[in-house]
Amino acid sequence: MSDLPFLAHGETYRRLDQMRLAGRLPHALIFLGPEGVGKQLVARHLAKALLCEKESSAPCGACRSCQQAAAGQHPDLWSLEPDGGRIKIDAIRELKKSLSLPPLVSKVRAVLIAEAHALNAAAANALLKTLEEPPPATYFLLASHAAGWVPRTILSRCQKVRFSPLPDPALAEILRAQGKALDPRRLRLAQGSARLALLLSEAPEEWPNLERLGGDAEPLGLDEAYALGQSLNEAERLTPYLESLLLEAHRRLCAESSAERRFALLTFAERILEFRREMRQNANPKLHLPRLLMFFKEPLESRL
Ligand SMILES: [Zn+2]
Structure with a gap:
């Protein structure tokens, strides 16, 4: 073994x-x-x-x-x-x-x-x-x-x-064993989770992470959200991306003590699940994704 x-x-x-x-x-x-x-x-x-x-x-x-x-x-x-x-x-x-x-x-x-x-x-x-x-x-x-x-x-x-989170070198080694890699910045986003690191390695690099969607750093503008939606050519790239967002939200939810932030994270997760259901019913991600991305900037700003 x-x-x-x-x-x-x-x-x-x-x-x-x-x-x-x-x-x-x-x-x-x-x-x-x-x-x-x-x-x-x-x-x-x-x-x-x-x-x-x-x-x-x-x-x-x-x-x-x-x-x-x-x-x-x-x-x-x-x-x-x-x-x-x-x-x-x-x-x-x-x-x-x-x-x-x-x-x-x-x-x-x-x-x-x-x-x-x-x-x-x-x-x-x-x-x-x-x-x-x-x-x-x-x-x-x-x-x-x-x-x-x-x-x-x-x-x-x-x-x-x-069990503690895995150190970044251990994550890198797990990725390497599967022929995958992440740059150090994105590796840190995995917060010691091999599962999240693997999901992130499959998600498009140019896509915004949870911090960017709900945090107060560099807000995502309508033009950028629209361009990201248009850049999505393959629907299968969307799945690992959405899962990585869900997993990250879930990990934070488990550690979060503020009721307001827990509510914001739950709303966030529900919206992603709803979006995923829509995509499974053959909705066009190019049209829906900008709407999803913009949604996060509205009620969740500075709260995640
Ligand atoms: Zn045996």
């Missing part, structure tokens, strides 16, 4: 791995930190190590367990994903049914919940009882980039592991 995911989290992983080898790994962990910094990669790697047949050099990548896990077909590796934006109680009920039986292939069972903030109240409540009295040989590896939205009762039952 590539070392890339661990560029900045090697020490965190080693600490967890030592606990695993010593049989002291807590049965419920939650990885907390910004979106796109590698929490899920580390969680998945740790899950594979727990399930691997070669305890000391796990995950070996060669045993039956490692191969099943890599193919997404390991019967003892559970991954609970949001359905329609939320993880619902049905998913927890199904999981709990299997928890009453011993693991099928490996000595232990691992349950990944990558977006713990997506648990709805009923699902969180049902999961809580299991976290309080975990069944034998079962490890829960939760993660979230929005700790404030994870039910407190869930947070308090898990040992917290903090």
